[in-house]
Amino acid sequence: MKLNRWLHIMILFFLVTAGFLLFTRSSETASAQPLPECRVGLVMPTTGGMAPYGAEGVIAGRVAHEEATYNFRDCKPILLVQDSGSDPTQANSAAAVLVSKPNSVLALVGEINSADTAAMVSQARSAGVPILAPTASMISLTQMATNIFRIWPSDAYEASKMAEHMINEGINDVAVLYIEVPYGKEMATYFKNAFEKAGGRITVEGYPKDTFDFTPLLQRSKRHQAIYIISYIEDAALLLKKAYELRQKSQERSNGFRIYGTSVLDSMSLVEKAGLGAEGLTFAVVQPGADGDTAKRTAFLSAYKAAREKAQSEPALRSAAREPTFVAFHVYDAISITFAACESYVKKQQLSGASISDFLRNLTGFSGVTGQIAFDNKGDLATSRTVVFKHVKGGQINTLLK
Secondary structure, three states: OHHHHHHHHHHHHHHHHHHHHHHHHHHHHHHOOOOOEEEEEEEEOOOOOOHHHHHHHHHHHHHHHHHHHHHOOOOEEEEEEEEOOOOHHHHHHHHHHHHOOOOOOOEEEEOOOHHHHHOOHHHHHHHOOOEEEOOOOOOOHHHOOOOEEEOOOOHHHHHHHHHHHHHHOOOOEEEEEEEOOHHHHHHHHHHHHHHHHOOOEEEEEEEOOOOOOOHHHHHHHOOOOEEEEEOOHHHHHHHHHHHHHHHHHHOOOOOOOOEEEOHHHOOHHHHHHHHHHHOOOEEEEEEOOOOOOHHHHHHHHHHHHHHHHHHOOOHHHOOOOOOOOHHHHHHHHHHHHHHHHHHHHHOOOOOOHHHHHHHHHOOOOEEEOOEEEOEOOOOOEOOOOEEEEEEEEOOEEEEOOO
C-alpha cells in the first residue's frame, strides 16, 4: 500500500513538473515569435535636380525609423527607400518596386514635389496603400484618390499669403513666370486670382521644364514692378543668374528684376547655384505650427545633425543640408505618423494599408515637430500653419522681420 502511495505521488509530481516545463517552453516559444512588420516605403529624389532635398529627407526618415525601432514594442518598423531621380516616371517605378513583393510596404511616404508625388498615385491605388505626402502642395493632389494625405498646406494657401505680402509692400504690377508642370500651373492660377482680387495687375507666362535660356522671358517681364517665379531649384538658379546678368548690363538696379519666389527656393543649394543672382530674392516659407512639440523638435535637430554626419560616407546623401529645412521636418513627421499607425492597429490584428488609411483619416491630432497634425475629409492638412518671408542677402538666407 505504501509503495502504491509513493508511486502515485511520484507520478503526480512528474505530471506537474512536465506540465510546468511544457507551459514554460510554450511561453518562451510564444515570446520568441517575430513581431509583425510595419513596412513603410520612402520615395525621395537622391539624384537629379531635387537631390539636396531628397538626401535630407532620407536622413530625416532614418531618424524617425530609429526612434520607432527603439520605442515600439508591438511591431517591427522597417523603412525601405527608393530614389525617384527627381522624375515622375522614375517616381512611379520606385513606388511600384515598394508596393510589390518582396517589399510589400503598407504605406508610401513621398515625394517632395507634386508632379513626382502624383506619379505615385496609380501604384498606391492598385496596391490599396495610402500615400502620406510630406511637402507636395499641388491643389488637385488629394482629389486623385481617397487614400492620399499631406502634412503641408496646399498651394492656394501660400499663393494667397504671397499676394497679400506683395500688396503690403506696395507692389501692384507683377509678372508671373511658372514652370509648366501641374504644380506651376495651379499655383500661378491661384496667385493670379488672389493678386487681382486685391487690386493688382498681372501677366502670367509659363516655360517648359527643360528651358535653359530665360532671356526672352525676362526681357518681356522687366517692365513690371516685380517678377514672381514658380519653379524648382535648377531652373530658378538659371533664371536668377540670367536676371543678374541683364540687370548689370542695363544698370537697372532699383526696380528692374525684383524677384520673388515660392517655398521650394528655401535652400542654400539654390543660393550656391545662383551665386550673385540670388541676392535680393524674397520667398515665402510655410513654418511649423506654433503648437508643435518643441522638445521633440529640439531632439530631432540634434539627431538629424548626427545622422547627417554619419551619412557623409554615402555619396547620394552628401548634398543634404547641414541644418534641416522644411523637407526634413515634414518627412520626419510623415514617417513617425505612419509607424504610429502600425503600432496602434497591430494590437487589433488589423495591420494593413487600409487600416493605416483609417488611422490617418480619423486622426484627431498628432503632436509633431511641424505642429499639430490632422486631416480633413479630402486628406488635406486640417490644422493651421503660418507663412514667413525670407530674403537672400550676402549669400545667406535670412527671415524678414514683420
